[in-house]
Amino acid sequence: MTFKWAKRHASGRLVFALITLILVALAAAPGKQTARAGQTGEKSNRNEQPSERDFYKWLQNLRNEAKKAGISEKTLDAALGDLAPVRRVVELDRRQPEFTRSFRSYLRRRVTRERIYRGRALLEKHRALLEDIYDQYGVAPRYLIAFWGLETHFGNHMGGFYAVEALATLAYDRRRADFFRAELIHALKIIDQGHVRPRDMTSSWAGAMGHMQFMPSTFNHYALDYTGNGRKDIWGSLPDAFASAANFLSRIGWRPDQNWGRQVRLPKDFNLSLATLDTKKSVEKWKNLGVQAADGTALANADTQASVVLPQGESGPAFLVFDNFRAIMRWNRSVNYAISVGHLADRIVGLPPIFFGPNAADETLSRNQIMEIQQNLNRLGFDAGQADGVAGPRTRAAIRAFQQNHDLAADGYPSAKLLERLRAQ
Structure with missing residues (x-):
């Protein structure tokens, strides 16, 4: 899908007036912002009204900051000339999903047969390049293909969107202004260094760029000119894009000697409170606790540190995950995403699909239902944080504490059954 840029010159002010009306109308809308790959979350300041500021005065202030950061007047004129907020960016930033997908549903939509087959073909097509990158950075080819497939569908x-325009829109809207203002300065530096022309710097609505959807700050820290042509081109050069992704993963702790994880079978008496990324044990110790391979065979006697995760609660599949899983979560802080990357990489090289079993529920909860779970947990003294409809780590820890307190299976998973139990308290 393509989007029209905000109109320039006199029409820019008309667009701004429309944006102002939208921001006023949406200012009272609740909802937590979630961070995309490479982003960090930032609390909203709900008492501030972004519509009260003059965008053009704000832009001049931004220009002054950029000049102090060493960005040339030529770049600023080219990148910021007649900039105006983009209504579609505001709409997408404020949009909240009505329902939360189960892990099974999430995986089904991302690790598709078409994506697996295409990933296999592209792995063969680019194998020589990917093997060279593997030799230098230690990230196996199948993982780079999997990231590519999930981030931008290859x-x-x-x-x-024009990245500078999208980032300026989000930086002007004060809910996460500091984060996006910093990303905007990073984007201007990329242009100033000559890696991309302003209007060729396309991105998602949130400013994620290129084949691997790097944020500008990630680009400036990890992007590479693998081809040696003087430009780090993550939009048009697959060698640069693949090498940049491998460099990022390598520098945040990717282990060439490990996989991401594997599906396992838990014993019936397994202590579910151990199924958290905060608990790390050697594979041998997990084996001694009764954890088996998914096919029922014994795990190896290895001293590799691992954690057990249950992305769909006690009735869903269990996984033993290693340090590379944590590296994937540095890319995108979602357990579902991290498993999807690892599983797509496995399927591309012919490993079997995940087994869900007959008891794995595929229910979806609405955002309002998760908010109600959070509200009830807080009411009962289990700190779930702000009731925002997002079942993050704090909410799951509160669920687990409630379950332990009531002698329930402590899987930390939000479900309709849990909601019924909370309502009855």
């Missing part, structure tokens, strides 16, 4: 959907 380059088909890299975003149709």
Whole structure:
């Protein structure tokens, strides 16, 4: 999908007036912002009204900051000339999903047969390049193909927004202004260094760029000119894009000697409170606790540190995950995403699908239902944080504490059954 840029010159002020009306109308809308790959969350300041500021005065202030950061007047004129907020960016930033997908549903939509087959073909097509990158950075080819497939469907959907314009819109809207203002300065530095022309710097609505959807700050820390042509081109050069992704993973702790994880079978008496990323044990110790391979065979006597995760609660599949799983979560802080990357990589090289079993529920909860779970947990003295409809680590810890307190299976998983139990308290 492509989007029209905000109109320039006199029409820019008309667009701004429309944006102002939208921001006023949406200012009272509740909802927590979630961070995309490479982003960090930031609390909203709900008492501030972004519509009260003059965008053009704000832009001049931004220009002054950028000049102090060493960015040239030529770049600023080219990148910021007649900039105006983009209404579609505001709409997408404020949009909240009505329902939360189960892990099974999430995986089904991402690790598709088409994506597996295409990933296999592209792995063969680019094998020589990917093997060279593997030799230098230690990230196996199948993982780079999997990231590429999940991030942009192998380059088909890299975003149709002008990155500077999208980031300026989000930086002007004060809910996460500091984060996006910093990303905007990073984007201007990329242009100033000559890596991309302003209007060729396309991105998602949130400013994620190129084949691997790097944020500008990630680009400036990890992007590489693998081809040696003087430009770090993550939009048009697959060698640069693959090498940049491998460099990022390598520098945040990727282990060439490990996989991401594997599906396992838990014993019936397994202590579910151990199924958390906060608990790390050697594979041998997990084996001694009765954890088996998914096919029922014994795990190896290895001293590799691992954690057990249950992305769909006690009735869903269990996974033993290693340090590379944590590296994937540095890319995107979602357990479902991290498993999807690892599993797509496995399927691309012919490993079997995940077994869900007959008891794995595929229910979806609405955002309002999760908010109600959070509200009830807080009412009962289990700190779930702000009731925002997002079942993050704090909410799951509160669920686990409630379950332990009531002698329930402590899987930390939000479900309709849990909601019924909370309502009855």
